[in-house]
Amino acid sequence: MSRYSFLAVAAAIVLLGWTTTARASIIFDDFNTNEGHFNQAPNFSGTTNMSSASTADRVTTGAFEGIGCEEVVGVLSATNPGRIRFVSGSGTMANNNIFATSGGTDGFIGFYYKTSTAGLKLQLNLDGDTVGDTGSAGATSELDGSPIVTTVGDGAWHLAEFDLDASGWLASSGLGGGHGGVVLDGNHSIDSIMISSFTTNATIDFDFVAKSDSGSIAALVPEPASLSLFGVAAIAAFARRRKR
Numbered sequence: 001m002s003r004y005s006f007l008a009v010a011a012a013i014v015l016l017g018w019t020t021t022a023r024a025s026i027i028f029d030d031f032n033t034n035e036g037h038f039n040q041a042p043n044f045s046g047t048t049n050m051s052s053a054s055t056a057d058r059v060t061t062g063a064f065e066g067i068g069c070e071e072v073v074g075v076l077s078a079t080n081p082g083r084i085r086f087v088s089g090s091g092t093m094a095n096n097n098i099f100a101t102s103g104g105t106d107g108f109i110g111f112y113y114k115t116s117t118a119g120l121k122l123q124l125n126l127d128g129d130t131v132g133d134t135g136s137a138g139a140t141s142e143l144d145g146s147p148i149v150t151t152v153g154d155g156a157w158h159l160a161e162f163d164l165d166a167s168g169w170l171a172s173s174g175l176g177g178g179h180g181g182v183v184l185d186g187n188h189s190i191d192s193i194m195i196s197s198f199t200t201n202a203t204i205d206f207d208f209v210a211k212s213d214s215g216s217i218a219a220l221v222p223e224p225a226s227l228s229l230f231g232v233a234a235i236a237a238f239a240r241r242r243k244r
Helices: 003-024 225-243
Strands: 026-029 055-059 069-074 082-087 099-101 108-115 121-130 158-163 186-198 202-211
Touching: 069 082, 069 186, 108 121, 121 158, 186 202
Parallel strands: none
Antiparallel strands: 026 202, 055 069, 069 202, 082 186, 099 186, 108 158, 108 202, 121 186
16 A cells, blocks of 8 residues: 555544544534523522522633633522532523433543632533433433532643443432432433532633543544644645646
């Protein structure tokens, strides 16, 4: 095989891999264009008990991936500790991307966060319409809460992800539900990210909310532009060689 043929094959494999990944995974929100599904204020949900001065906005500084991320500013009210149920798709399954879990490998789901406040509690809540449960989509009985993550307050990005095939799924904090520690087979969507244990005003950013079919969602983060350019350059070089 000539060097140019090898480059063409390598580029094709890279492009095939990108295509396969795009089909096999879901990037719910990367905030590079807009707020996506997380377009409501923190107090949109009645489960939130923070001040109405709390805000949620897309910002274009300090993103983990791309040019944007979502910044939540929690302002404490008379209730201490406080919590924010930061809803996706207004907390309605029909407004969200739906994915299915089954008896096979379902992968991981999660997001990246950064904050300078240590000790906040994060939980990803799933809505569902699942096998073996009498509740309908949107019913409290259909909610599943991920294992709780305690924030690292170093101002750097951290990955919070959860195995859909593992035990440890809980009742949704402040909402209820839960199925004995597991996510039942059926259809699901992201209901919300619960941010709790506010004891002071705090800011937390979110980026790259995603689900993989297997393995960490870190593998879904787009490669640096230089690798993309390599694939394009390889194809261009092959095309020029063929024309000679």
